Each structure stands twice: as C-alpha cells, then as structure tokens.
Amino acid sequence: MSTGTGPETEELRQGSEQVLSELVVPTSYAIALPAIEDLAAPGVVHEREIRPRRRLRWWQLLPIVLMATFGSLMFAFPLAFSGDAASSMIGMLGLLLTAASGGWGAMAARRAGYKWPGLPRRGSGTRASWRAIMAYTLIAGAAVALALWRVVHLRG
Structure with a gap:
C-alpha cells in the first residue's frame, strides 16, 4: 500500500511489502532509522518519522x-x-x-x-x-x- 498519489501496480505493491517486512526498525528514537529509499522499489512512497532525534539542548x-x-x-x-x-x-x-x-x-x-x-x-x-x-x-x-x-x- 502506498501513501503517494502515483500509479501503483500489483508487482510494485508486493515488492514494497517484501522490502518493508525485511526491515529491522529500532525501538528508540535515539537511533536513526535506516534509509528506506535505497531498499524500496521505484515509484513507491513511504512514510517516515520527521521529528528530530531527541537530545538535550x-x-x-x-x-x-x-x-x-x-x-x-x-x-x-x-x-x-x-x-x-x-x-x-x-x-x-x-x-x-x-x-x-x-x-x-x-x-x-x-x-x-x-x-x-x-x-x-x-x-x-x-x-x-x-x-x-x-x-x-x-x-x-x-x-x-x-x-x-x-x-x-x-x-x-
């Protein structure tokens, strides 16, 4: 399933689900998330955390x-x-x-x-x-x- 508005075929949908199921997502916001763009099929848009890493100012x-x-x-x-x-x-x-x-x-x-x-x-x-x-x-x-x-x- 895509969050974008572009065309999406069944092959792209299956490929993105396979890539996302192989990702290991950390449980803490103090660790940066892996780059999803390198692993995803072209044309698929993924949501990503946009909050900055938590640290003391x-x-x-x-x-x-x-x-x-x-x-x-x-x-x-x-x-x-x-x-x-x-x-x-x-x-x-x-x-x-x-x-x-x-x-x-x-x-x-x-x-x-x-x-x-x-x-x-x-x-x-x-x-x-x-x-x-x-x-x-x-x-x-x-x-x-x-x-x-x-x-x-x-x-x-």
Whole structure:
C-alpha cells in the first residue's frame, strides 16, 4: 500500500511489502532509522518519522550545570576555610544541591533517550546487568561516604 498519489501496480505493491517486512526498525528514537529509499522499489512512497532525534539542548542543561556548580562551591569553600557549625550546615546544603543536580541530569538524560553503560534503554523491557547495578551502587556509596567523612572530620 502506498501513501503517494502515483500509479501503483500489483508487482510494485508486493515488492514494497517484501522490502518493508525485511526491515529491522529500532525501538528508540535515539537511533536513526535506516534509509528506506535505497531498499524500496521505484515509484513507491513511504512514510517516515520527521521529528528530530531527541537530545538535550544547551538551554535544558544550563540550569542543571549551574545548580551543580553552585552546590559544589557551597560544599567546598565553607568547609575549607572554617570549621564552625554554620559552615557545616552550608556545606551539607551544597552537597545536597550537587546530588540533586546529578539526579536531575540523569533523569533528563534518560527521558531524552540516553542510557548508562550496562543499563537498558527506557521502555525496552530488558533487565539491567547486575554487575552494572553493583558498580554504580559502589561508586555512589563511596562518593557519599567520602563527603560525609569530610564534613565530620572538618567539624571537630
């Protein structure tokens, strides 16, 4: 079946159905579709996705990067130059802002179709590798432990 207005014979219709049945269409919009024009019979018009590939733009990343920068500066400078209780509170608030911006960036990237190594794409229905989950858990745990160790030891 054609979406065009041109003449179409039974031979062209059968040829196009055979070509279209052999195509492997990806399940994610983050992967470009194969060129249908090279595989199709002449004179057959095919519909194609015209939306652009989903990706993060600079204006979407700007608030995430600014919040991460501000939070990391709040975490670094008060703890480095003084050791009173107020600076510990500001340092922990900076750590919270940095961690929140990291989560915000990870969720924005996931919604745009990006994925972490070892983890499946969103909506694919496959399970994540237990090795990848363990590695990410250990890395996050080590970062949290180092941050808390720094706050506790600079305080007293």
